[in-house]
């Protein structure tokens with residue numbers, strides 16, 4: 559057809575049964591696209607994986623959700639509400655959980671181990687609970703204790719803020735089954 563680029567007959571690399579394969583140069587636009595994707599991939603790799611100069615979509619999502627949870631936690635604290643939903647909402651807020659972990663490590667670890675695996679007290683990382691594993695069960699036990707069985711009442715000593723933070727932290731431990739934890743005690747409960 560007129561106007562169509564003629565193949566370079568000097569660069570026939572295969573010829574079989576009248577079918578010829580030419581060694582044509584790749585079109586310039588195609589090569590430019592290839593180089594552009596290479597440059598993009600390298601840039602992407604260095605920005606996200608090497609220098610962490612920008613948050614990944616996952617990190618951006620986490621940060622956005624955390625600002626929502628933090629606002630919710632502040633609202634709950636202002637209301638002083640201790641409903642199961644409020645306790646679960648607190649257990650999603652990183653700042654509250656960090657605070658709860660501090661309380662747990664300094665006050666509870668002696669009997670439950672820093673990772674919650676339990677020694678004198680039961681394992682808090684399994685699904686079995688002696689006194690119930692629902693958020694309000696845990697709040698009740700931490701606040702009022704099971705004094706006759708060796709779990710002190712922490713409400714009067716720690717106050718609401720530290721108790722609710724510790725409960726929020728314990729809620730994050732449920733069903734994490736840390737290695738080397740004490741054998742389950744009680745019955746399986748949410």
Ligand code: HEC
Nearest residue numbers: 665666669678679680687688689690704707708709712724
């Ligand atoms: C002096 C040891 C001791 C300390 C310190 C202690 N606990 Fe306990 N805890 C126990 C014992 C023992 C039990 C088991 C009570 C029972 O048999 O009902 C228990 C039970 C619990 C339970 C209920 C577990 C279940 O299976 O029902 C929770 C939740 C809990 N502790 C959280 C805490 C938190 C949070 C702290 C720190 C603020 C804490 N404990 C500090 C000894 C302790």
